[in-house]
Amino acid sequence: MPIQFTIYRISPSLGLFPFLLILLSSGCGRKNFYAETQVINPAVYKQLQEIPDSIDSVTVQAGSHYQRGFLYNALWGVRHRDAWAAPVTVPVLRLGTVKGGLEIEKIGGGMQTINATMVGGDGMTYSLRTVDKRPEIKLPFLLRKTFLSDIVLDQTSALHPYADLVVAPLARAAKVPHANPVLVYVGPNETQLGKHKELLSDRLYMLEEKYNDKRALVGELAEAYNIVGTNKMLKHRKNSSRHSIDQLAYAKARLLDLLIGDRDRHEGQWEWAVYEQDGEHTYRPIPKDRDNAFYVYDGGILSWLLSRKWTFRKYVSFSGKYRDVKALAIKAAYLDARALSAVTVHQFDSLAHDLQRSITDGVIEQAVRELPGSVYRMQGKSLARKLKSRRDKLDEAARKLYDVLAEDVLVTGTADEEEVEVVRLDENETEVTVRRKSDSKITYHRIFHRSETDEIEIHGMADNDSLVERGQVRKGIKFSIEKDSVQYKNKSNSQIKARRKKLAVEGMEE
Incomplete structure (x- = not known):
């Protein structure tokens, strides 16, 4: 989904901070913020343009444009810039052969975060999502071509480009439904894309299963009779007491969110598998879109100020500690209130201990090995260490989440x-x-x-x-x-x- 920032809406409580921000950002912005192509070698890129089928894999940088100098990093933080700039070798996507042949069903996300729904020859639906995000800029006209616009675009550097690859094996161990993403590159002017060639060509993507309708009822979801979005699930729940949420399954998924520091779990980040028995319909969650796992924002002076509890608390960063569990729950508050109201403290505690037993050191070490080799060498051991620390403290974090939810409870x-x-x-x-x-x-x-x-x-x-x-x-x-x-x-x-x-x-x- 598009990432939206309205930088000029600064809390009045920050005093002179808005003026300092504008002063530091008053220079001209980059004429072309994004790199011309993610392919590192110009000769390889030219060959891809001229003889597309002659190259099976390419080395790319997901976001070389996020690299910054010392002063900028001191103000805004190092974040995940090293991972974005790391050279990564990935296969070139051949739409005619992968998954029995892929055909585009629809395009989502516009020119921000491109998400193409594709149907495979195997009957399964797939999502082709761009790794790099292009935030929608909402700035006053006079500021749109200033350095401030670059700062808005640079916020993507707080996301980990390859988080999805690590989350999948953790979810598998936790027995939480999940997609299995793989990195692919779509070459320049890919003719098999038809009318979508210009929009989708020359980009690095995550290709993964898309659980959004009956076509995805395979494997562990085979016993369900449908898959629906959150809005439809809540509508059915409101209209009939014979439709209910599996609150323990959702609670387990939310504890996994805590483990990986995923702060962006609003209603649009879930699909729901629907099961029926004796006229009673039960909805079990399928998490999606792990863009905000391992989110790091507060490494610089200004970003640290912006992410305090008294400013924008929701920009909480991932570390080996649970710095602010309530902040991790802000964007999920609406759904949590309706899907966790029956879960007791003892059930939260039991689920946390189950996850601690399931997500072993071996599971974590194997999960971080899913990172591209160059990224693993930079971050793998550190990320594994942080995940183990958070896993060991998950029962404490679960209790804090329970305390947040228990303060005011909604019974629908x-x-x-x-x-x-x-x-x-x-x-x-x-x-x-x-x-x-x-x-x-x-x-x-x-x-x-x-x-x-x-x-x-x-x-x-x-x-x-x-x-x-x-x-x-x-x-x-x-x-x-x-x-x-x-x-x-x-x-x-x-x-x-x-x-x-x-x-x-x-x-x-x-």
């Missing part, structure tokens, strides 16, 4: 008629149970602790839903119920009277 109802039962077990514990009225099936249950949770929000109730409150306590967890324009809030948590044991949601008053 559905369009089906349901009964919500809130029981004050004592001043510390509050039990919430949701039952489907048609067959009394429990669709949600959890016991909350006042030491962890400030408020429970219950959303999306149908017209004939009902609330049952039990138990009398002096003080307990706040909870609220919202349905369209009707809202009920238990703000004071004073004693709950017996006459309010069962109330229709419609017409409730505070």
Whole structure:
């Protein structure tokens, strides 16, 4: 997906920082920021142009344009510039032979991050994604041709160009569904691309399976009956209590995100395999787009300032420590609230320990060996050491993520008629149970602790839903119920009277 930066929207709390940034960036920008070609050897590039089939592999640099001098690096950081500039030898993609022959189905990403969906002769769908990203620049007109525009384009250097290659074997060990990317180069003026020749030619790509519809229901996904995107999954979940998320499977995938420092896990970064049994539909997550794994941003003076908790906290960098688990959860907050609300601290702890056992030293060492040789020699041992350190501390990070999620919990109802039962077990514990009225099936249950949770929000109730409150306590967890324009809030948590044991949601008053 395109990376968007709006650099001129700087927090007023930074004082003189915007003026310093503009002052340091007021020179002219590069006339051509990106390299003319990623192929290193001009003679090889010329041969590819003239006799495309005569060369099977090429040596390229994914992003030589991210190389910078000492002063720039001191201000903005070294990041992953060495990996972007490293010479990497990759095969030239032959569309007519790979995967039984690849044909383009559609193009996504425009001129920013190009993502071509391709269909193989084997019936599987594949994604051809550019390794280099081209951020969309949103700057005032007077700044578009200044050095500031180069700074925006340079933000891609914080991404690791080959992260996907390392993540795949880690996901395999964790038993989290994943694609198996390979590096390929599409030659200049590749005729088999047809009308897309100019757009797709002369680029370095990741070619991987694309799990976006029924054609991808193979292997470990063979028992599913469909694959859908997050928006469709949430719509089905809202419309019927017979559609539910496998929250433990999603929690495991999110712990893998923590391990690799993937800070960009918004709704668009997931597909969902759908399973059916006895009329109940379960959605299990398929993570995709690992562009932000091993993200490094804060190595320079200015980037360090920009990534503080009081500025842009979400730009948290990967290291051997979990510097800020809450920052890693910012972009996933909307989905996490709806897909992790039933997971307990004991379940998080159990999943973390399972991953610690599954992702052994051997798994990590083999995973980093998937890096191109030149990159492994520069980063392999360091990356393995950091991953082992994070693996060893994963249970602690899981607890921190749980604490973030437990503070304010969202319980989502559905369009089906349901009964919500809130029981004050004592001043510390509050039990919430949701039952489907048609067959009394429990669709949600959890016991909350006042030491962890400030408020429970219950959303999306149908017209004939009902609330049952039990138990009398002096003080307990706040909870609220919202349905369209009707809202009920238990703000004071004073004693709950017996006459309010069962109330229709419609017409409730505070």
